[in-house]
Amino acid sequence: MSFWKQLFGSGSANTSASAKADSAPASKQGISADDQARALFDTYKKLRVSEEDNKKGIAILTEILGMLDLNTTKLHPGVVFYQRAMRYKFLENFDAALKDLDQALLFAEQRGDQMLESDCHKYNEEIRQSKNRAEIESSGGEKATKFREMEAQREVACYNSGSDANAAFAALFEDLSNPDSDVRLNASRILADSNTTLMQLVSIYKECLNSDVSRAHLAGRVLGRKLARGGAELIAPRSAELIYGLNCSVLPCSCVHCGFMNLGIAAPARGIEVPYYHQDNDKAAYSISVICDKCSRKFFVIWDTDPR
Numbered sequence: 330m331s332f333w334k335q336l337f338g339s340g341s342a343n344t345s346a347s348a349k350a351d352s353a354p355a356s357k358q359g360i361s362a363d364d365q366a367r368a369l370f371d372t373y374k375k376l377r378v379s380e381e382d383n384k385k386g387i388a389i390l391t392e393i394l395g396m397l398d399l400n401t402t403k404l405h406p407g408v409v410f411y412q413r414a415m416r417y418k419f420l421e422n423f424d425a426a427l428k429d430l431d432q433a434l435l436f437a438e439q440r441g442d443q444m445l446e447s448d449c450h451k452y453n454e455e456i457r458q459s460k461n462r463a464e465i466e467s468s469g470g471e472k473a474t475k476f477r478e479m480e481a482q483r484e485v486a487c488y489n490s491g492s493d494a495n496a497a498f499a500a501l502f503e504d505l506s507n508p509d510s511d512v513r514l515n516a517s518r519i520l521a522d523s524n525t526t527l528m529q530l531v532s533i534y535k536e537c538l539n540s541d542v543s544r545a546h547l548a549g550r551v552l553g554r555k556l557a558r559g560g561a562e563l564i565a566p567r568s569a570e571l572i573y574g575l576n577c578s579v580l581p582c583s584c585v586h587c588g589f590m591n592l593g594i595a596a597p598a599r600g601i602e603v604p605y606y607h608q609d610n611d612k613a614a615y616s617i618s619v620i621c622d623k624c625s626r627k628f629f630v631i632w633d634t635d636p637r
């Protein structure tokens with residue numbers, strides 16, 4: 330079975346692409362299909378991000394996928410699928426975006442492209458969250474009203490100053506420990522979106538680490554999430570230093586209650602070198618409190634040796 334058939338199934342509309350990919354591609358003008366695809370991709374790269382250009386982009390990328398030689402080294406099919414996923418996401422066609430991302434991941438794995446593989450995992454989480462948010466917002470329920478309120482608070486926190494901005498920031502910060510995980514993730518996304526609120530979180534993290542640790546850990550989780558972008562790797566302090574001016578590492582840890590892998594937890598600089606594990610209490614040489622993204626219960630990442 331050809332790789333295209335494995336990807337799309339023999340009855341899919343892409344069977345013609347499969348046939349093209351299996352036979353030696355050549356055009357009437359004597360230019361190989363690969364070269365035509367490459368030229369089309371150069372045209373694609375000139376597009377901007379607008380509704381019209383996103384639609385044009387999808388059309389061009391679809392044409393490219395129909396003519397591309399799978400063994401080509403000129404244009405990575407995974408990259409084409411990834412780009413089309415981005416365009417679909419901008420148009421809020423999240424299901425199509427996720428489907429393309431799966432294909433991009435298959436090609437990334439097949440070609441040993443670890444960077445694309447990692448980008449696919451990270452983008453997958455972002456698209457799933459956007460999809461979830463869009464569904465909540467269009468549901469018209471109580472949570473949709475809450476999300477609209479949070480959006481209004483974002484405007485005030487980011488673009489106003491004085492007591493109004495402080496109150497809006499405080500309300501969004503409080504939602505980082507809201508009982509509802511959708512609300513917590515939305516607050517985290519909003520606070521991580523603007524430099525104004527990010528810098529406030531950096532201040533909280535620095536100031537509260539030795540006084541109000543739970544507050545520091547809530548701020549740290551937003552900062553850590555932004556660095557991890559949905560990835561499960563250990564992130565050395567260099568990244569946090571560059572972006573936030575903070576001497577901290579970022580790590581994943583599974584929940585002690587439900588086993589869900591919680592990503593983007595900010596930890597002391599040596600936190601990724603010293604062995605750590607999870608526990609339902611903070612009795613250890615050093616601990617970080619985490620509210621689980623899935624079951625909403627609190628657990629602790631702990632170290633038997635102080636990782637600071």
Ligand SMILES: [Zn+2]
Binds near residue numbers: 588621624
């Ligand atoms: Zn859990």
